[in-house]
Amino acid sequence: MSKRDQKTRTIEEINQKIIKGDAQVLTAEEMKKLVESSGVEVAFKEVDVVTTGTFGAMCSSGAVINLGHSDPPIKIQRAWLNDVEVCHPGAAVDLFIGATNSCEKKPFEYGGGHVIQELVAGNEVELRATAYGSDCYPRAAVKTTITKDDLNQFYLLNFRNCYQRYSCAINCSDETIYTYMNKLLPRMRNATFSGAGELNPLMNDPNYETIGFGTKIFLGGGQGYIIGEGTQHSPQNLNGTLMVKGDAKKMSPEFLQGAAFTRYGTSLYIGLGIPIPILNEGLVRKTAIRDTEIFTDVIDYSVMRRDRPKLCQVSYAELKSGAITVNNKRVRVSSLSSLKMAKKVAQTLKNWIDDGQFTLTAPIERLPLDTVFKPMRQTQEIPFVSNVMHPAITCMENEEIRAIAERIVTKSVNHIVVIDSYSKLLGIVTSWDITRAMAEGKKALADIVSRKVITANPDEPLESASKRMAQHNISALPVVDSEHKVLGIVTSEDVSKLLGR
Amino acid sequence: MARILLRLNESLVSEPVVSEVILENKVLVAILAAHINSKGGEIVLEVQDDEVDIIVSAFRQKGATVTVPKLIEVDNNRCFSCGSCVALCPVEAISVTEDLSIQFNKEKCVGSVCNICVDACPVRAINSIRYSNTENMHNNNSSNRHREK
Numbered sequence: 001m002s003k004r005d006q007k008t009r010t011i012e013e014i015n016q017k018i019i020k021g022d023a024q025v026l027t028a029e030e031m032k033k034l035v036e037s038s039g040v041e042v043a044f045k046e047v048d049v050v051t052t053g054t055f056g057a058m059c060s061s062g063a064v065i066n067l068g069h070s071d072p073p074i075k076i077q078r079a080w081l082n083d084v085e086v087c088h089p090g091a092a093v094d095l096f097i098g099a100t101n102s103c104e105k106k107p108f109e110y111g112g113g114h115v116i117q118e119l120v121a122g123n124e125v126e127l128r129a130t131a132y133g134s135d136c137y138p139r140a141a142v143k144t145t146i147t148k149d150d151l152n153q154f155y156l157l158n159f160r161n162c163y164q165r166y167s168c169a170i171n172c173s174d175e176t177i178y179t180y181m182n183k184l185l186p187r188m189r190n191a192t193f194s195g196a197g198e199l200n201p202l203m204n205d206p207n208y209e210t211i212g213f214g215t216k217i218f219l220g221g222g223q224g225y226i227i228g229e230g231t232q233h234s235p236q237n238l239n240g241t242l243m244v245k246g247d248a249k250k251m252s253p254e255f256l257q258g259a260a261f262t263r264y265g266t267s268l269y270i271g272l273g274i275p276i277p278i279l280n281e282g283l284v285r286k287t288a289i290r291d292t293e294i295f296t297d298v299i300d301y302s303v304m305r306r307d308r309p310k311l312c313q314v315s316y317a318e319l320k321s322g323a324i325t326v327n328n329k330r331v332r333v334s335s336l337s338s339l340k341m342a343k344k345v346a347q348t349l350k351n352w353i354d355d356g357q358f359t360l361t362a363p364i365e366r367l368p369l370d371t372v373f374k375p376m377r378q379t380q381e382i383p384f385v386s387n388v389m390h391p392a393i394t395c396m397e398n399e400e401i402r403a404i405a406e407r408i409v410t411k412s413v414n415h416i417v418v419i420d421s422y423s424k425l426l427g428i429v430t431s432w433d434i435t436r437a438m439a440e441g442k443k444a445l446a447d448i449v450s451r452k453v454i455t456a457n458p459d460e461p462l463e464s465a466s467k468r469m470a471q472h473n474i475s476a477l478p479v480v481d482s483e484h485k486v487l488g489i490v491t492s493e494d495v496s497k498l499l500g501r
Numbered sequence: 502m503a504r505i506l507l508r509l510n511e512s513l514v515s516e517p518v519v520s521e522v523i524l525e526n527k528v529l530v531a532i533l534a535a536h537i538n539s540k541g542g543e544i545v546l547e548v549q550d551d552e553v554d555i556i557v558s559a560f561r562q563k564g565a566t567v568t569v570p571k572l573i574e575v576d577n578n579r580c581f582s583c584g585s586c587v588a589l590c591p592v593e594a595i596s597v598t599e600d601l602s603i604q605f606n607k608e609k610c611v612g613s614v615c616n617i618c619v620d621a622c623p624v625r626a627i628n629s630i631r632y633s634n635t636e637n638m639h640n641n642n643s644s645n646r647h648r649e650k
Contacts, residue, residue, distance in 0.1 A: 055581075057623065109625075182585050183621040190588040257581060259623035269581070269623070322587070322597070332588035336623075340582040340601035 008280045014048045015359045023048045025275075025353045027346040028199050028287060035288035043284045049353055049360065050287045052201040053218070053273035053345030056194050056337030057259050059100050059180065060160035060231065061268045063116045063248055066152040067093040067127070070144075075137035079129035080104075081115045081146075092137060096157070099258075099268035111266025114258030116156070119148045120220070121253040148249050156220055156248040156256070160230035162272050164202040164240040165296050168193040168314060168333065170326060172482075173302035174455075178263035182336055184301055188326060191298065191333040196342040197291045197316030201274035202240045204287045210277055211242075212363025218273035218349040219244055221252030223358070226274075226367075234373040242367075244272065255345065269338070273345040275353060277360050291316035298326055303457065304464045306375060383498055385465050385490050386458040389479045392417040392489035397426055399445055405434050415476040417486055418449050425484050427451040428476075455480045456490050466495045503553050504533070506614060507544045508566040514542050522559045528552045533592070534611045545570060545611050570612035572629075573619070575605050579626035586618035586627065 017023035024047050026034060031050045035043045075092045078085065084103045086095045099113040118125055124145045133140045148154050169181035170191040177184050181192045197203065205211050215226045224246025233241045248256075255271030276287055296319075297310040314324045324333050352358035393411045395404050397418055404416055408431050418427040427449035437448045456465040456477040465477055469492055476491040509518065514537055523530060529552070534545040548556050557567045582603045587595045594609035595618065613629040 182623070183589060183617075185589065185617075192585065192588070257624060260625060261623055262620040267623070269583075334586070334588035335584040338581050338583040338601075343601065 009048070009277075010279065011277050011360050011362045014277050017048055018353055018356055018359050021354075021356055023353060025049045025051060025350045027343070027350050028052045028204055029343065029346070031284075031287050032198065032290060035284060040281050040284045040288070043288075044278060044281045047278050047284070049350075050204065050276045050278060050283075051218075051273055051346045051349040051353070052196075052199055052204050052276060053271065053342045053347075053349065054162055054196040054200050054337065055255070055269060055271045055339075055341035055345055056163070056196075057180075057261075057267040058158060058161045058270045058272075059267045061099040061116075061156070061158040061270060062112060063097045063119070064153065064155045064157050065095050065097065065119075067095065067146065068150070068152050069093060070139060070142050072139045073137050074129060074131050074139035074142050075134060076129040076142075077131045079127065081125050081127055082110070082118070083126075083128075084110070084112050084115050086112070086115075100265050102265055108263060108265055109260050111258065111260070113266050113268030114260075116248070116268060117253050117256055117258040119146075119151075119154065120248055120251050120256050122147060122149075151249075154248045156224065156244070156246050156251065156270075158230075158242075158244050158270070160232055160241045161244050161270060162201055162230070162242045162274075163195060164200060164206070164238050165197070165294060165316070166194040167297045167299045168319060168324070169301045170298055170311065170331065171302045172300045172311075175302075177302055178261070179301050180261060180264050180267070181301060182261055182264075188329060188331050191324060191326070191331050192336050193296070193316075193319045193333060194336040195296075195316070196337060196339060197294050197320065198289055199339070199342050199346060201272065201276070202242070203238075203289060203294060205274075205276050205283070206238060206240075206286065206289075207369060208235070208240065208367040209283065209286075210279065210363065211274055212367050213365040214361055215274065215363050216358070216361040217244065217246075217275075218271065218345055218352070218358075219246035219251070220248065220270055220272075221255035221348075222246055222248070222250035225361075226363075229367045229371065232373045233368065233371050235367070235369050235371065239373070240367065242272075255341070269341075271341060271345040273349040275349060275358070275360055291320060298324065304460050383462040384458070385456045385460050385462055385479055388462060388494040388498055389456075389458065389488035389490045390494070392478060392486055394419045394423075394486065395429075395445070396420070397446055397449070401434060401437050401443055401445055401448070404429065404445060405438065408434060415489060415491065417478045417489060418445070419486050423485050425453060425455065425478055425480050425486050428453050428478060430476075453478060455484075457481075458487055462490070462495060462498065465490055466492070469495075502547050503550050504570060504612070505546050505548060505553070505557060505560075506568045506570040506612075507546065507560055508568070509537070509542045509544070510564070510566075511539070511541050513564055514539065516563070518560070518563045518565060519544065519546075521563065522556060526552075526555050526559050528556055530556065534614050536614065543614050545614050570614055572607050572612045573605065573610050573616075574628045576626040576628070579624045580622075581624065583623060585621050585623060589617050589621055591615065591617065 086097045097112045101112040103110040129142045171184035228243045230241025230243045257269040259267045294316045295313045300309045318324050393413050394417045414431045416429050433448045456479045479488045531547040594606045619627050
């Protein structure tokens with residue numbers, strides 16, 4: 001067979017071309033256009049490598065640093081960098097800076113991700129550490145400043161990065177919520193999504209034919225390696241993840257940026273790109289995948305449970321268009337990860353390969369294709385609203401205040417839920433409202449009903465309902481279903497009874 | 502066009518203040534945003550440049566506090582165009598350009614009365630500076646007019 005008709009090529013052949021400066025490298029975006037215009041065969045002949053990229057907030061990130069020994073030496077027990085506590089020191093002077101650890105003085109605003117970015121940028125960072133002291137490590141405290149040049153090792157080490165795809169977040173409740181998917185306005189007024197879709201590395205090689213243990217990658221503006229499947233790797237439903245490591249001293253603050261999500265906490269945005277060697281026509285087809293073929297679930301994040309309701313499926317093409325349709329409603333949607341930076345990652349990696357600075361590695365082992373992401377084993381159950389709610393004492397809007405006063409006395413309750421003939425929630429009246437109405441000589445219930453009612457959902461943890469009562473300074477929440485039909489009521493008494501048990 | 506921010510106290514919210522100013526002075530105003538309840542409220546109005554002075558003093562006579570809302574400021578060095586802010590904006594003042602950058606339309610933005618995007622920026626690149634006083638605006642306007650003469 002002549003070389004021209006070859007149906008496969010090897011990574012060694014591609015690397016030789018890279019070294020000679022002959023390799024044909026396209027970004028994932030360019031590859032898709034080429035396959036669409038010229039077909040799989042032509043694309044296979046013409047392209048050796050496709051570069052992919054993603055730039056998202058990757059919370060399970062961090063950095064390992066080794067400080068070197070102080071004199072006298074210390075075996076650090078607790079340590080802080082710019083007032084951010086760094087976790088689980090190993091022996092003596094190894095530290096792990098977790099991206100989500102928050103600064104004690106500026107919680108939620110400054111955290112481990114920012115510290116990593118500052119170190120990468122070459123800035124000085126303040127170190128404080130304490131220890132119990134031993135004969136071999138006598139020192140009990142140390143305070144100094146460090147830069148990346150002072151460190152022996154400074155590795156970015158991420159347990160779970162590069163999510164193949166991620167769900168789209170929406171909020172069906174009546175209140176704004178702040179999540180790791182950012183700010184979600186009430187009643188589906190916005191939605192957010194994450195991930196680069198057709199540019200994502202794992203989406204372009206969805207069964208990890210070329211991406212595996214030992215694959216050399218673009219990481220944070222420097223080079224890194226895949227060191228295994230990421231935690232929560234769930235390949236069977238296209239939710240693969242990667243564990244990665246790289247020398248952070250050679251990374252760039254442009255591709256590693258600390259981030260703060262209001263009322264959630266801090267994180268780290270990371271640029272991650274993987275070159276995909278086009279070894280056969282199958283990989284041409286895989287790298288030709290389009291956003292229209294990549295789907296994800298729209299999830300209601302207002303439900304405070306592990307398994308949140310899925311409202312519908314949308315494609316990344318719809319997500320990137322800026323609006324999706326959920327329950328017949330047009331909802332504007334925006335990206336959390338930067339698509340502009342994802343493209344820049346793929347382009348930078350392409351430039352490196354074109355310049356002969358970056359050669360490809362064959363994985364020494366493939367990523368697992370059969371792992372399952374299991375939920376936590378829980379030996380203690382927590383109470384939910386449905387466990388403590390009881391039937392609500394109700395009334396109709398056209399009833400007289402006197403009749404309701406009687407009901408409050410006979411039923412010995414403080415809250416009466418106002419409903420319509422379909423049992424749908426209209427409002428609430430309390431014994432206090434009734435007392436005041438009597439004092440003021442009011443007769444009609446309609447004049448005193450509170451119509452803006454804070455409600456609870458039967459499936460939510462009692463703790464969150466209890467928090468909401470405290471937040472709004474109220475003592476009961478009508479429990480309603482998704483159509484606002486009243487199912488019962490939960491009161492602060494129910495909560496205290498449970499706590500006193 | 503200029504933008505002004507009215508603040509109405511508890512006693513003013515039940516009065517038809519905006520209608521009165523419009524009818525008495527025969528001016529045009531567009532209400533861009535309004536947040537009002539029984540305890541008070543804020544209204545952002547867009548008014549014609551040559552009617553700013555008349556309208557500001559008319560509202561002040563009615564007892565409203567009038568200021569110029571400061572627009573949102575974006576630090577383009579910090580922004581890496583994630584896009585978190587885009588779908589939050591109620592007046593669609595934030596958009597994604599063809600090269601996937603984020604663009605703020607200062608004409609559309611209602612400024613500090615809204616602020617919905619500010620705490621959603623993960624790199625805190627969006628800032629709203631508190632209201633400047635209309636006194637400054639009066640000075641600016643009059644100095645402009647002097648220059649025109």
